[in-house]
Amino acid sequence: MNADPNDTHAVYERQATEYDRRRSKALFEARWLARFTASLKPGDRVLDLGCGSGDPIARWFMAEGFDVTGIDFSDAMLAIARDRWPDGDWRNADMRSFELDQQFDGIIAWNSFFHLTADEQKDCIARMARHLRPKGMLMLTVGPRAGEVSGTVGSELVYHASLSPAGYAGCLEKNGLQMTGYLAEDPEAQSHTILMARKI
Structure with a gap:
């Protein structure tokens, strides 16, 4: 049985300290961050x-x-x-509804975007595209295939979902973004699946 997407916020509120304690700080993401x-x-938003x-x-x-703005829906x-x-x-703020009065040179959603349902992800891609400057970069962690699965945060189950690679490519194109990189289950990034795109 999959976790309920409506429970994600409450799980992070309860598990924030434990999640942060367990979260790898070794920067296995560094190669992707450098590519992004x-x-x-420096100084870009x-x-x-x-x-x-x-x-x-x-x-x-x-x-x-970089000039960083961090958004999360968990007060904890x-x-x-x-x-x-x-x-x-x-x-x-909630990534499903955020509206900022500025655009950014890059937007990253690492280990967060995949908590949205498939339809919410499509809406969020459109929202992110509006918040990107022309030529701005986008990087997401997604699933390796379409579907719903459960992950864990601390000791609790949490919802994950993904479109197919083709589904993401089509949604990006619809919103003026071009996929520039995609690697499923990268063994050098703890098996994360990473998607990169640029605003046209």
């Missing part, structure tokens, strides 16, 4: 969508000199980020 920022420059505690993804971008997760970086731009 290859066309960006990056939106970390589903930023959680800010560690290690937002931390990496800040250390590299954001409290950890604000405690670590009191001067950071941490905002409580």
